[in-house]
Amino acid sequence: MNNLMQYYLSETAGFFNYLILFYAIGICLSYVVLSAISAWAMKRYKQKNSFVNYRAILSSPFAPSVSLIAPAYNESMTIVDNVRSLLTLHYNNCEVIIVNDGSKDNTMELLIKAYELEKLDFAVNELIATKPIRGVYKARNPAYHKLVVVDKENGGKADALNVGINIAANKLIACIDVDCVLESDSLLKLVKPFMEEERKVIATGGVIRIANSCVVEAGRLISIRVPEKFIARVQVLEYFRAFLMGRMAWAQMDGLLLISGAFGMFDKETVIRAGGYNHNTVGEDMELLVRMRRLMYEEKTPCKVAFIPDPLCWTEAPQTWDILKRQRNRWTRGTAETLWLHRKMIFNKKYGILGMLSLPLWILFEWLAPLVEFFGTLFFICMAILGYANWPYFFSFFGLVYAFAIMTSVSAILFEERSYQQYKRPKHMLKLLGTALFEPVFYHPVTVWAAIKGNYDLITGKKSWGEMTRTGFAQKAPAGN
Numbered sequence: 001m002n003n004l005m006q007y008y009l010s011e012t013a014g015f016f017n018y019l020i021l022f023y024a025i026g027i028c029l030s031y032v033v034l035s036a037i038s039a040w041a042m043k044r045y046k047q048k049n050s051f052v053n054y055r056a057i058l059s060s061p062f063a064p065s066v067s068l069i070a071p072a073y074n075e076s077m078t079i080v081d082n083v084r085s086l087l088t089l090h091y092n093n094c095e096v097i098i099v100n101d102g103s104k105d106n107t108m109e110l111l112i113k114a115y116e117l118e119k120l121d122f123a124v125n126e127l128i129a130t131k132p133i134r135g136v137y138k139a140r141n142p143a144y145h146k147l148v149v150v151d152k153e154n155g156g157k158a159d160a161l162n163v164g165i166n167i168a169a170n171k172l173i174a175c176i177d178v179d180c181v182l183e184s185d186s187l188l189k190l191v192k193p194f195m196e197e198e199r200k201v202i203a204t205g206g207v208i209r210i211a212n213s214c215v216v217e218a219g220r221l222i223s224i225r226v227p228e229k230f231i232a233r234v235q236v237l238e239y240f241r242a243f244l245m246g247r248m249a250w251a252q253m254d255g256l257l258l259i260s261g262a263f264g265m266f267d268k269e270t271v272i273r274a275g276g277y278n279h280n281t282v283g284e285d286m287e288l289l290v291r292m293r294r295l296m297y298e299e300k301t302p303c304k305v306a307f308i309p310d311p312l313c314w315t316e317a318p319q320t321w322d323i324l325k326r327q328r329n330r331w332t333r334g335t336a337e338t339l340w341l342h343r344k345m346i347f348n349k350k351y352g353i354l355g356m357l358s359l360p361l362w363i364l365f366e367w368l369a370p371l372v373e374f375f376g377t378l379f380f381i382c383m384a385i386l387g388y389a390n391w392p393y394f395f396s397f398f399g400l401v402y403a404f405a406i407m408t409s410v411s412a413i414l415f416e417e418r419s420y421q422q423y424k425r426p427k428h429m430l431k432l433l434g435t436a437l438f439e440p441v442f443y444h445p446v447t448v449w450a451a452i453k454g455n456y457d458l459i460t461g462k463k464s465w466g467e468m469t470r471t472g473f474a475q476k477a478p479a480g481n
Contacts, residue, residue: 010388017393020376024397027365028404035411037249042309042419054188057195058090064171064194065093066187066265069164070178071157072098076105078219080114082178085219087146091187096146097164098178102131102154111149116140128162128276131155136167157261158277158284165268165276174265177315181211181221182263186312190265193306202270202292204306205259207243209422210236211314221314226428231324233435234443235317240412244309244419251307255358257293259305261285263313270295270303281341282463283334290342290354297351311420325450332454333462335367370451402440409436 057063068086072079079098086096100108111117122136130152137149152163161175172194174187186206194201212232215223227233250256259266261284274292277284289305296303318324339346339359346363348355383389413432416422423429 016376016379017390020372021397023372024401027369030361030365031245031404031408034249035245035408035415037252038245038415041248041252042244042415045309046419052192054090054185054192057188057192058092062195063091063093064191065169066091066172066174066191067095067097067164067168067170067268068174068176068187069097069099069161069168070176071101071160071164072103072107072178073101073154073157073160074103074105074107075178076103076107076110078179079107080110081219083111083115083147083219085181086176087144088184088220089182089187090184091191093170094146094187095148095169097148097150097167099150099152099160099164099167101152101156101160108149108151112137115144115147115149117147117149124166127166127272130159130163130166133163156279158279158281161284162276162279165271168268171268172265173268173271174263175261176263176313177261179316180262181216181219181314183221183310183312186263186310187265189308189310189312193304193308194265194267197304197306199302199304200267200296201306202267202296202303203259203264203289204308205247205256205264206308206310206312208239208260208262209311209314210239210317212317212319214314216314224422224424226423226431227317227319229319230435230438231321231443232317232319233431234439237409237412237432237436237439240416241408244415245408245412247307248309250358251305253353253357254304255353256305256307257290257354257358257362258286259289260313262315266292278341280463281334281337282330283338286334287338287341290338290345293354294342294345294351297354309419311422321446325446325453328447328450329454329457332367332370332451333458335362336455336458339363339367370448371455373448374452405440405444406436409439 068089070082070086075082083096083098098111100111116139117137118140119135119137124133124136132153134151134153137151139145139147148167150163150167152160164175165173172191174190176182190204190206193204210227210232211221212227212229213225214221215225227236247256247258264285266288270292271288274288274295276288278287278291281287293303293305318327339362342359345351345355346359351359380389380394410433413429413436417429423432
């Protein structure tokens with residue numbers, strides 16, 4: 001009996017060894033393929049746009065109108081400077097809509113005072129159901145004629161964005177986190193695909209960068225530096241991989257599933273027909289885009305979701321482990337909710353590359369990867385305790401995975417250097433290279449655990465966003481930087 005048990009345990013261990021090996025090979029191949037496609041797409045994009053005169057768009061009567069929507073909740077520390085920054089963006093036909101989502105601090109009072117706001121008798125066409133609006137405000141001073149401020153009852157980010165959509169007067173909407181810092185020409189670059197594509201463009205996204213340790217004054221980026229804290233530097237590498245090596249490729253294949261909630265531009269009419277942001281999910285940005293694409297497929301309307309590799313938006317990344325874990329927990333729940341809500345599309349030829357490739361690979365290599373890694377580790381520990389661990393295989397496998405992780409991060413840094421080279425100093429690159437060596441050992445296990453906890457919270461019905469406390473940007477450069 002003992003011999004039979006030992007045989008089954010040995011065979012089971014061998015089976016799972018090969019299963020995890022083939023799974024790891026699949027992930028590695030997907031990274032290699034996406035990186036190759038991204039490299040080709042980026043080279044093509046830079047060649048095509050190297051001589052573009054964005055001032056022509058700025059002065060063109062054919063440039064589409066844009067409504068920039070920024071939800072704000074308890075932003076009294078920075079709201080005045082952030083709004084001033086949005087009002088100075090280089091785009092003529094634009095309105096800036098700030099939605100005060102029932103802030104408990106004096107955010108609204110500061111806006112009224114700083115921008116000389118007065119309440120209007122404003123009739124809102126409630127195309128999307130939202131929490132009640134307390135008032136709509138405009139500035140008496142013509143210098144702030146682009147600014148619209150909406151005060152509403154608290155309903156969360158998705159509800160605030162839906163209010164902004166109902167208020168928006170223009171054809172395109174650009175949704176942004178109010179505490180992000182935009183490049184002055186970001187709107188010019190995001191509208192360009194809407195003007196030049198033959199197919200209907202329903203959304204455009206760009207690269208989001210990490211602003212930790214950068215110098216920001218009055219809502220404007222003054223100096224770009226690599227974050228001082230290890231946890232923030234790792235996220236710089238993550239964003240390189242996600243945006244430059246991932247989303248660029250998926251957009252090229254017409255399979256992009258996600259436009260970052262930090263900054264993205266959408267066709268308002270399509271957003272409204274799709275029902276606006278879903279306030280019942282914590283991943284409202286991904287879910288909205290998938291729903292919009294699903295609508296276009298079901299209506300048999302050719303469409304495109306564009307992505308540009310220009311660094312358009314800078315945001316503050318989590319700087320503590322607790323906040324990072326809450327963020328990744330929420331990302332996991334949002335991903336799983338979106339996949340479940342749109343499960344009809346998976347392996348459904350009716351939805352083209354989205355149904356046959358994007359969603360299946362997202363399940364296999366995004367949502368499932370932390371689960372495979374976590375339970376695979378538990379299984380190995382059990383086999384080691386029972387004496388059935390294949391240690392030469394383990395160390396060889398670990399070495400290969402570690403080496404591939406380093407290679408991927410180094411490739412991401414190379415993508416950055418060959419694209420827009422935001423980090424100019426050699427010591428910045430050395431810091432990032434050093435960070436890449438420690439990421440798989442110290443950082444990656446934390447994100448895996450956060451994903452496991454996210455799946456558990458999803459099963460138990462947790463719906464909250466989790467508090468994302470921010471520390472603010474640096475106001476002056478420290479000596480030696």
